Amino acid sequence: MIRLLTAADHEVCMALVQQKPAENLFIIGDIEVFGYDQPFQKLWGQFEDGQLIAVLLKYEGNYIAYAQDTLDAEGFAAIINADKEATNVAGLKYVTDQLEPTLDKAILHKHELYYAKCTALHPIYAPEELVNIERLTRDTIEENVALLRSIPEFAHSPITVESKLRVEEEKTGRTYFMREGELMVSSASTAAENSLSAMIVGVATREDYKKKGYATKCMQKLCGELLDEGKSLCLFYDNPQAGTIYKRLGFEDIGFWNILRF
Numbered sequence: 051m052i053r054l055l056t057a058a059d060h061e062v063c064m065a066l067v068q069q070k071p072a073e074n075l076f077i078i079g080d081i082e083v084f085g086y087d088q089p090f091q092k093l094w095g096q097f098e099d100g101q102l103i104a105v106l107l108k109y110e111g112n113y114i115a116y117a118q119d120t121l122d123a124e125g126f127a128a129i130i131n132a133d134k135e136a137t138n139v140a141g142l143k144y145v146t147d148q149l150e151p152t153l154d155k156a157i158l159h160k161h162e163l164y165y166a167k168c169t170a171l172h173p174i175y176a177p178e179e180l181v182n183i184e185r186l187t188r189d190t191i192e193e194n195v196a197l198l199r200s201i202p203e204f205a206h207s208p209i210t211v212e213s214k215l216r217v218e219e220e221k222t223g224r225t226y227f228m229r230e231g232e233l234m235v236s237s238a239s240t241a242a243e244n245s246l247s248a249m250i251v252g253v254a255t256r257e258d259y260k261k262k263g264y265a266t267k268c269m270q271k272l273c274g275e276l277l278d279e280g281k282s283l284c285l286f287y288d289n290p291q292a293g294t295i296y297k298r299l300g301f302e303d304i305g306f307w308n309i310l311r312f
Contacts, residue, residue: 051097052122052126055105060086062095063095064078068246069118072283074247076107078245092107094106103117104122105117108129110135111136112138112139114139114140114141117145123151123152124152127153136155137311138309140308142165143307146310149310160311161311162288163306165285166302171300173274175263175266182229186225194225194227195210196234197227197235197236198254204254221243222241223241223243224272228267236259237268250269269295269296
């Protein structure tokens with residue numbers, strides 16, 4: 051049976067998704083921030099023998115599905131198919147692989163990413179080598195946005211001073227950066243932070259300053275702080291070479307994350 055979830059289902063819902071906080075970072079974060087009674091967000095749950103075994107989150111036109119194993123693909127797909135505003139569905143590969151054959155919307159693009167998580171840091175640098183890593187503040191946001199926009203892979207990213215400021219104010223993300231002289235040359239950030247997990251994003255270094263370990267230092271500082279707070283960390287990547295850097299710090303592949311865009 052699939053039905054809408056309400057605030058009365060909060061404990062049972064969180065009991066399911068909190069078993070894998072890194073994998074369910076988006077679901078946990080959206081529930082903590084927006085709850086169950088918003089016009090732009092809805093949650094459905096699949097129950098079997100009275101137990102919640104799968105969930106489907108709708109945030110505006112975006113859907114995320116999660117199940118520990120199998121789910122009622124036709125039942126969840128019927129909800130997505132009926133939504134004329136649906137733009138994409140995402141989730142762990144074994145979940146989206148179940149949904150994809152039952153969707154009647156034209157899939158314009160399918161993006162498959164490596165999904166990795168970290169629960170214990172493997173430090174590469176001694177603490178004294180990280181003393182010049184700084185925490186981003188309101189006064190340095192504009193400089194950080196300029197850094198990211200100077201790097202080809204971030205040139206078309208929807209990063210703005212306003213969005214960075216909102217993340218800092220809402221405490222859904224943080225950034226650490228490094229300078230060489232007066233120039234900000236490298237940074238690493240989080241997004242979708244919640245009480246249990248956070249996603250590493252925006253790991254970047256200016257072209258002329260690469261291969262000096264700057265991004266790794268920013269990552270180590272950032273990840274160490276988050277893990278000390280008891281949070282699980284996750285990230286997406288599609289470049290195996292970049293994956294080797296993350297794995298040196300303690301990240302382990304946990305599967306693939308698929309995004310199906312309609």
